[in-house]
Amino acid sequence: MRPSLRIILSNLSHKGRLVGLARRASSCPSSSLAPFAPPDTMIIQQLQNKDDRIVTLETQNATILAELAGQKKTNEEILEKMKRSFPAEFS
Known part of the structure; x- marks a missing residue:
């Protein structure tokens, strides 16, 4: 068993409370630091x-x-012509 897991498991319960889960020791690398993988060509396409x-x-x-x-x-030009031709209709 890895030392960090042993510490966490041994500290899980203390008087009915969970402890030891707040932070990992700095000597243990985070699992979120995965190596960079280039994006999938299908996704890029x-x-x-x-x-x-x-764009289209x-x-x-x-x-x-x-x-x-x-x-x-x-339409505005046609409307203006109609207003001039039939002023009574637009008053």
Whole structure:
């Protein structure tokens, strides 16, 4: 049994209370320090595909917004012509 486990197990119970679980000794390396593993190529490819789709959607959105702005301008011009042609209808 490792010394750190022996210390923890021997200190688990003291008058009915759990003790010895707050911190690990600094001489014992943390298990969270795993060696670096490069990301999975499948995950990288999926992220790249999502990035590509986002760029495509943003481009489509910009095109649609430009078309809507043009249509709004055309609608305003038509409305102004109608107001000049039929002033009684818009008063």
